[in-house]
Amino acid sequence: MxxxxxxxxxxxxxxxxxxxxxxALSADDAVARVRPLVADVAARGEAALREQAESFDGVTGHALRVPVDAIRDSLADCPPEVEQALTELIARLRRGAAAQVPAEQVTRMSDGATITQRWQPVTRVGLYAPGGKAAYPSSVIMNAVSAQVAGVPGLALASPAQRDNAGLPHPAVLWAAALCGIEEVYAIGGAGAIAAFAHGVPEIGLDPVDVVTGPGNVFVAAAKRVVSGLCGIDSEAGxxxxxxxxxxxxxxxxxxxxxxxxxxxxxxxxxxxxxxxxxxxxxxxxxxxxxxxxxxxxxxxxxxxxxxxxxxxxxxxxxxxxxxxxxxxxxxxxxxxxxxxxxxxxxxxxxxxxxxxxxxxxxxxxxxGSNHVLPTGGTARFASGLGAHTFLRPQQIVRYDRDTLKTLEAPLLALAGAEGLPAHGEAVSARFESEA
The missing domain is CATH 3.40.50.1980 (Nitrogenase molybdenum iron protein domain)
Structure with a gap:
């Protein structure tokens, strides 16, 4: 060193x-290299994914969507001590993630006027687990358990196809998926997996997701940057x-x-x-x-x-x-x-x-009991690690009754007039026209 x-x-x-x-490799360099890969998946779907699997993973002819039985049956080959350790990880992470889910709060502005702050989970997430130089069942669990604790109803998992596992993801990834109860798993890796989550691949039954999460190398991080805006991302975890x-x-x-x-x-x-x-x-x-x-x-x-x-x-x-x-x-x-x-x-x-x-x-x-999916490359200066909060959106629910709205009519009209948006004020006044 x-x-x-x-x-x-x-x-x-x-x-x-x-x-x-x-x-030495900058994110900008990686983005330039993965942007064509992402665009190709968006345009050609399954065909592009198969070409990328052959080029990067050396795998052809495999099932891109892993059969549910293959996920469940994988546990038969999981060493007991590993299954016990993964089960312990799941239990400890559930406890840690539960603290990241805020309780609903109601703020009473006055009689007849409340704002309720609730945290609503996204509908569907795409979870990525690397599979290059090592297997990461722990990453599967970090992603899946956090999403489950947040209340996300739809989870899809992607991990690279392995030549020595008949084109399936690494066995340890399947063990973790089975223990977490994930049945929608894809043998797709790298930038192609991120693109598939963001754009969807109808030919294999993969619907687009709302948020993509999970660690990976610099090219996975770059692919997240490319699709950000089309869907949410956790962070550029390279x-x-x-x-x-x-x-x-x-x-x-x-x-x-x-x-x-x-x-x-x-x-x-x-x-x-x-x-x-x-x-x-x-x-x-x-x-x-x-x-x-x-x-x-x-x-x-x-x-x-x-x-x-x-x-x-x-x-x-x-x-x-x-x-x-x-x-x-x-x-x-x-x-x-x-x-x-x-x-x-x-x-x-x-x-x-x-x-x-x-x-x-x-x-x-x-x-x-903490989450190991974390921001890298200096992004921790403005981004946080993955947790249940990653899959939650704060929403404000506003409830005002008639009498309380009436008390705010005059100041609201003043603000609407100052901003040159009189119809905003008229939307309030319309509710009291019968009185006039």
Missing amino acids: RTIDLRGRELTRGDLLKLVPRA TTEIMIIADASADARFVAADLISQAEHDEAAASVLVTTSVELAERVSAEVTGRVSRTRHAERAQTALAGPQSAVILVDSLAVAATLSNAYGPEHLEIQTAIDDEVLAQITDAGAIFVGSYTPVSLGDYLA
């Missing part, structure tokens, strides 16, 4: 935005990233293990350590070198750690570290310092925050 030394420098937020490490703020009190073994845990996702994954301690930086670098060679996906992780998106950053203080983190807007932020809560109080921009030496990001990936 390269080292960036920011000590002794007075840097503005704009400076930090330019200095923080990012992947390649994963972790930032760790640590001081001399941190355990270098823990920090190194956590950096590697996210680097194994993808060659473009970002692992960033921000520290005030040169000694810790040196110990972590040594630990990373020793540990990464022993991990299963060593080559992939080494590529990610050596890439421009990963670095060890030296700063003068933890306050500067917090400012740097807010400029970066990390998907995952860990705080491992002697004053965790003081640092936490300065953090405003992060997808999810993991506080303390015994709260690794991988806990959030699986069993913390």
Whole structure:
């Protein structure tokens, strides 16, 4: 991992935005590459999806819509300990997601005048689960359970076709779908899946959705940007990233293990350590070198750690570290310092925050009860992670009786006149013409 030394420098937020490490592939580049793929699916539907499956997944002749029996029967091959773990994840996530559903509230403006604030779920969502370098049954659950807790009646799931599973999605994805009760599943991957959700594919019974959610690589994130406006999206959740703020009190073994845990996702994954301690930086670098060679996906992780998106950053203080983190807007932020809560109080921009030496990001990936579908690439500065709230829309229900409306006729007429919209006022006055 390269080292960036920011000590002794007075840097503005704009400076930090330019200095923080990012992947070389920009979102604009990815958008240019996926826009024709999305347009092709919109124009040619199933034919385009099959061509893309052959080109990107090496699969031909498979059923794009997975038979319901194949989903249900997949559980027969699920190891008991995995099924138990997935079931535990579902239960814990349901508890966490339930706290994200606001209760209906009624505001009484006066006698005979109320505004009811309710949160209404969308009708149909498209859930995406990656299937390239790893299987993500946990992502299926993160998406599905959040939508179910929100009360969404229609759920469709898409995940790439696998050559070694007869063109079906990865078996673990099917296990998660079965445990969540999802029966509308498609063997479609990448930008094509996002396009299919947004535009619909009548030939395979896929109706358009209201919202598309789920993680993926930079091309999935770019496809979401392309279809945004045609349907809603959760966020541009692209390649994963972790930032760790640590001081001399941190355990270098823990920090190194956590950096590697996210680097194994993808060659473009970002692992960033921000520290005030040169000694810790040196110990972590040594630990990373020793540990990464022993991990299963060593080559992939080494590529990610050596890439421009990963670095060890030296700063003068933890306050500067917090400012740097807010400029970066990390998907995952860990705080491992002697004053965790003081640092936490300065953090405003992060997808999810993991506080303390015994709260690794991988806990959030699986069993913390939090959601691991989070904004990446700096979008945490203005976007939130996925949750039940992603599938809810606030709606205001207004009820006024006759007498209360009458008391507001004069000021409403004044406002309508000031804005040059007299018919607005006349719509109120019309209700009292018989009195005149």
